[in-house]
Amino acid sequence: MSNMNMVQALNSTLDMKMSKDDSIILLGEDIGKDGGVFRVTDGLQAKFGPERVIDTPLVELGIVGMAIGMAVYGMKPVPEIQFQDFIYTAMDQIINQMAKIRYRTGGKITVPLVLRTPYGGGIRGGLYHSQSGESYFVHTAGLTVVTPSNPYDARGLLSASLELGDPVIFLEPKRLYRAQKMEVPDNDYKVEIGKANLVHQGDSVTIVTYGSMVPTVASAVEKNGVDADVLDLRTLSPVDIDAISASVKKTGRVVIVHEAPRTLGMGAELSAMISERMIEYLYAPILRVTGPDTPFPYRLEEYYLPNEKRIMAAVNRVLEFR
Amino acid sequence: MSNMNMVQALNSTLDMKMSKDDSIILLGEDIGKDGGVFRVTDGLQAKFGPERVIDTPLVELGIVGMAIGMAVYGMKPVPEIQFQDFIYTAMDQIINQMAKIRYRTGGKITVPLVLRTPYGGGIRGGLYHSQSGESYFVHTAGLTVVTPSNPYDARGLLSASLELGDPVIFLEPKRLYRAQKMEVPDNDYKVEIGKANLVHQGDSVTIVTYGSMVPTVASAVEKNGVDADVLDLRTLSPVDIDAISASVKKTGRVVIVHEAPRTLGMGAELSAMISERMIEYLYAPILRVTGPDTPFPYRLEEYYLPNEKRIMAAVNRVLEFR
Amino acid sequence: MTEIVNEQMEKEKHIRGLGAMILSRTLDKKIITAQRQGRVGFYTPTMGQEAAQVGLSMALDKDDLIYEYYRDVPMMLHRGVPIEIILNQVFGNRDDLAKGRQMPSHLVARDYNFMSVPSPVATNLPLAVGTAYAKVYRKEKGIVVASFGDGSTSTPDFHAAMNMAAVFNLPILFFCENNGWAISTPVEKQTKTEIWKKADAYGMVGMKADGNNLVEMYKTAQQAVEHVRSGKGPVLLEARCYRMGPHSTSDDPTKYQTDIVLDGSEKDPIVVSQNALKAIGLVNDQLIEKVRAESQRIVNEKFDQQEKIPPPDPETIFQDVYAKETWILREEREEIL
Amino acid sequence: MTEIVNEQMEKEKHIRGLGAMILSRTLDKKIITAQRQGRVGFYTPTMGQEAAQVGLSMALDKDDLIYEYYRDVPMMLHRGVPIEIILNQVFGNRDDLAKGRQMPSHLVARDYNFMSVPSPVATNLPLAVGTAYAKVYRKEKGIVVASFGDGSTSTPDFHAAMNMAAVFNLPILFFCENNGWAISTPVEKQTKTEIWKKADAYGMVGMKADGNNLVEMYKTAQQAVEHVRSGKGPVLLEARCYRMGPHSTSDDPTKYQTDIVLDGSEKDPIVVSQNALKAIGLVNDQLIEKVRAESQRIVNEKFDQQEKIPPPDPETIFQDVYAKETWILREEREEIL
Numbered sequence A, B: 001m002s003n004m005n006m007v008q009a010l011n012s013t014l015d016m017k018m019s020k021d022d023s024i025i026l027l028g029e030d031i032g033k034d035g036g037v038f039r040v041t042d043g044l045q046a047k048f049g050p051e052r053v054i055d056t057p058l059v060e061l062g063i064v065g066m067a068i069g070m071a072v073y074g075m076k077p078v079p080e081i082q083f084q085d086f087i088y089t090a091m092d093q094i095i096n097q098m099a100k101i102r103y104r105t106g107g108k109i110t111v112p113l114v115l116r117t118p119y120g121g122g123i124r125g126g127l128y129h130s131q132s133g134e135s136y137f138v139h140t141a142g143l144t145v146v147t148p149s150n151p152y153d154a155r156g157l158l159s160a161s162l163e164l165g166d167p168v169i170f171l172e173p174k175r176l177y178r179a180q181k182m183e184v185p186d187n188d189y190k191v192e193i194g195k196a197n198l199v200h201q202g203d204s205v206t207i208v209t210y211g212s213m214v215p216t217v218a219s220a221v222e223k224n225g226v227d228a229d230v231l232d233l234r235t236l237s238p239v240d241i242d243a244i245s246a247s248v249k250k251t252g253r254v255v256i257v258h259e260a261p262r263t264l265g266m267g268a269e270l271s272a273m274i275s276e277r278m279i280e281y282l283y284a285p286i287l288r289v290t291g292p293d294t295p296f297p298y299r300l301e302e303y304y305l306p307n308e309k310r311i312m313a314a315v316n317r318v319l320e321f322r
Numbered sequence C, D: 001m002t003e004i005v006n007e008q009m010e011k012e013k014h015i016r017g018l019g020a021m022i023l024s025r026t027l028d029k030k031i032i033t034a035q036r037q038g039r040v041g042f043y044t045p046t047m048g049q050e051a052a053q054v055g056l057s058m059a060l061d062k063d064d065l066i067y068e069y070y071r072d073v074p075m076m077l078h079r080g081v082p083i084e085i086i087l088n089q090v091f092g093n094r095d096d097l098a099k100g101r102q103m104p105s106h107l108v109a110r111d112y113n114f115m116s117v118p119s120p121v122a123t124n125l126p127l128a129v130g131t132a133y134a135k136v137y138r139k140e141k142g143i144v145v146a147s148f149g150d151g152s153t154s155t156p157d158f159h160a161a162m163n164m165a166a167v168f169n170l171p172i173l174f175f176c177e178n179n180g181w182a183i184s185t186p187v188e189k190q191t192k193t194e195i196w197k198k199a200d201a202y203g204m205v206g207m208k209a210d211g212n213n214l215v216e217m218y219k220t221a222q223q224a225v226e227h228v229r230s231g232k233g234p235v236l237l238e239a240r241c242y243r244m245g246p247h248s249t250s251d252d253p254t255k256y257q258t259d260i261v262l263d264g265s266e267k268d269p270i271v272v273s274q275n276a277l278k279a280i281g282l283v284n285d286q287l288i289e290k291v292r293a294e295s296q297r298i299v300n301e302k303f304d305q306q307e308k309i310p311p312p313d314p315e316t317i318f319q320d321v322y323a324k325e326t327w328i329l330r331e332e333r334e335e336i337l
């Protein structure tokens, strides 16, 4: 066991996995000498050499494309996109190559890789350093989408992602990078992909959330003594429908919380899944507490991010709904 | 009035608008001499000259970026992306520039343009000539997303889009390009953006659909004598919540039909909107009939596309639900 | 010239090369005709690019990996991809390695070191760079070839791949088959330089080849391959050739093109290459006639045979999205089938 | 040299240029210090690039349009953008033209013909091509400038813009401020050629300038601008300069960089430019001291003044997404505020 934050958890996992498996290669902008702008890859180039921890030119589509080209040839590359906001220049590589190669080759060629990228707001990044673009990936068949909300999960999910054999979009909530330290096992444990985590238990309402919103929701629930199931999805695609169903059938009331904009945010799919398979269990509307459908602001970002007040307003509305 | 198909409707609208307004410029691959691979711009270069109907090099991000650069300078460009499947190479320009310039400049700079692109399956195009990517655009704040389902709407929506003053993603269901001829007025009428069209009226169930699925749904409803409201959304962002609400509050039963994959397809947002604001009116689960969450196949595409059988199965399930 | 004639191996190589060109042309014409008859859905003819591809292929080893593009059937045939694999893909039938999922002309032949084809042009190029990197990392021999058309040089992926290949000094050959057109756009409107010169901008070697003449093409390709193989870094090789057919069976080139090179005319690379080989005494009309007849027999036979194979099972639509079927796909499969 | 000295206008131009450089440097240092004190959220210093920018700016006309990048404060000051506009953006306060929405260093000054800054690097370049096209289409005079760093040349947008500008022969000047670094990546690892030579690959003229010396920079910039203005086509102008500060206030260059150019050292472009102007008798220490003191006074005064302006109204978050507020935004606004 070691006491670490999420950055340290990710860093030590990469270190451990690279020591065991030399098909793992890291590549990205400023990940080598500089150790990444958030320091997730700090020290790894010094340890594993510049051939395995590659500082690339400034071209996201090249980083992603190269990584795919390594993966189809039997390596396990871990490309980093410096901010998720910049990933769109590589979107064609992600949607039309990464996600579709297994399919278009009848399974003859596969793409085992883990694309890491920090996402979300709360660090005064404004329009272009704060985006939560998970919907773009969740909507894309062929991708697996994962996001941890604490150091333990970060380590376990990253380890599991590296063994999956399919492309994983690994979204790191940058606001939580250093938000919390916790005891994390030193061994190579996995957090299963596709399984949610019940972080708080209760009978009156189900709150589904993930990533950066998990601590916010958990503290709102605790502070206000809400009798809630709080589900941390951990995997956004494919989601853990069993965990959701079990909770919703018990509580009959649902609130979904995420930072991404509401329209076609993750909450839309969760809400649709619930209302198409268990509407008869519901006592109240399925509410979403999300970022608004605007670009991400700089100076006023605290208004953008879902907060305790908004979460409690929604929770109270579904609890009081008759 | 003239009798025309959707290609002719689009072509004649561009012709009419360009004759009146010389700030309208078309640009794209093979749109000039060749008239576009679907012939939507046929004859326009001959009429308006190669400076106004520009054959570009093979670079979607350049086409979109150039169009934005024209729009911010007071022109009304109409870029064409040859197949929507290829738009992802321009995705950063769309998400981070087109959609955000008004916001990041405090309204000082605006982007009046209409990006046209054929989308959807049913023409044996396989993985890369059949995609329905509307979700990527609907999720992006700042974009208006429009799709016609017949020649009349095509003309009226294109005309309205050209006057909107904001960037419009104009999705043309290529399967319907030549599927139907109808009488279309020759004048410059508009179909209002943001307003749905009730294409069939009934009291028992609401079927929400758009684009290529409208004829399929309409014929299923008619053939089977279903007592249904069929709403053709016409605009996917912002959707016409009033039309949806009015119908759903009347019928209490909802089926959503689209060709795009189910997960975070348009149906997810529609379902979530309905269940968060009128769940108490619902007698049945909100069902979605959509393409599956796979890439688009070639030889077996008829299994991919929603058909009468699947639509009726869903309709009957919600009608019979107690 | 004399060294070639003297060496039996080189002699046979050229004859095999011409044979592959003729077989490919025969297959091409068969498929185009079949498409007009409604027996095939779509096709991108390869006529006019045979010498360029086969000339390069002759300079490659078995271990070399190829990121091919949709017009590379001649190269595939030359490298020994069975005609059945190609036809199964064209029909999208049950035996198609990709289970009938892609349009014709998007082949899969991993066992022959071809890496499969996406439709968005040039998007394989960055992958080729990654694969070349992996080969070097693993200390493997063999080079990587990435082929593409002249229009593809305008794409973002071309730029990214060229720059990265040079920065990492990788064993990769960028093979531009310049047929003069990108659908209706002539290369003069695509870019304002000669393509091979673009290599300079990346600190890479650029070469130009006569892609219309098998003998000349092979010579230049050998130099290019040798440079790459020896670790001196990537090369951009431009082969000048023709697109003798339409862009695809959906295209009508008469709308924009007046100077179409005709089958059997003096600019036809098969005619040019035959003449070159005849001039050095490697082939004669009799041999060519034999190859032609044999090609026609094989193509007709295989075409009829593979055409009969039924389509894939509808279940296949739901396979190979992930290593394991997700619950979502299971649910969708059960609803749809 | 003598022509310059002889012409009163040119003389004043140079003095004004140096003044803008000094004002910019003063502002830069003020903001960096304030950032360390927690009074400013973030900043990308511009120290070391003043001569390159101002030298170009001196060669431009009022009508010319600039697609600037985040380090172009010196150029903005030289073109007359009020220091208040810059500081309001840095604070993201109520008077910020962009309503406090973007990180500092992403300025809006449309009235001064600056076109605003996205963070994804080089993505303004294709826009610049479109604007240049529109200017030609409308038969307007004036050229378009698009500025960017050395790292930005690796991006897809650079390639797309360069190729299209050349194909359409547009009046656009691609201005690369090569400060040697892209965050921690030295230009030698970014690409294997000199940047100005990349012009060849597009059939465009490339030029290299000493971006560290105002007098030299201005001369080369004049040639480049003259070429573009006369309709001879686009130019890629590379100005060699230094990044004297860290990449941004979040960056720690000591992790990767050893040879940082210090403020006031002999490689500092202000020192170099002062010396050059002194050598031709245009300025003296007294004048420089006066400009310095005056700059400091203005910067201190404006800084304190603009810092006091309160943040924007929360309602602004929901504005300017569309021309008209949608029902969705109205609903969200009502829920949140």
Ligand SMILES: Cc1ncc(C[n+]2csc(CCOP(=O)(O)OP(=O)(O)O)c2C)c(N)n1
Pocket (backbone or CB within 6 Å): B029, B058, B060, B082, B086, B089, C071, C119, C120, C121, C148, C149, C150, C151, C152, C153, C179, C181, C182, C183, C243, C247
């Ligand atoms: C990114 C992208 N944009 C557009 C297309 C449509 N398209 C298919 S082939 C082609 C022309 C390609 O020209 P070139 O690279 O010269 O190859 P050729 O077809 O001439 O062999 C175009 C525009 C595409 N496939 N991908």
Ligand SMILES: Cc1ncc(C[n+]2csc(CCOP(=O)(O)OP(=O)(O)O)c2C)c(N)n1
Pocket (backbone or CB within 6 Å): A029, A058, A060, A082, A086, A089, D071, D119, D120, D121, D148, D149, D150, D151, D152, D153, D179, D181, D182, D183, D243, D247
């Ligand atoms: C597309 C994109 N990728 C990554 C980044 C993160 N980033 C910001 S500035 C920068 C380096 C830019 O270097 P250069 O173009 O040389 O400009 P400089 O900062 O040196 O002035 C990087 C990688 C970004 N802004 N955009």
Ligand SMILES: [Mg+2]
Pocket (backbone or CB within 6 Å): C149, C150, C151, C177, C178, C179, C180, C181, C182, C183
């Ligand atoms: Mg071509």
Ligand SMILES: [Mg+2]
Pocket (backbone or CB within 6 Å): D149, D150, D151, D177, D178, D179, D180, D181, D182, D183
């Ligand atoms: Mg730089």
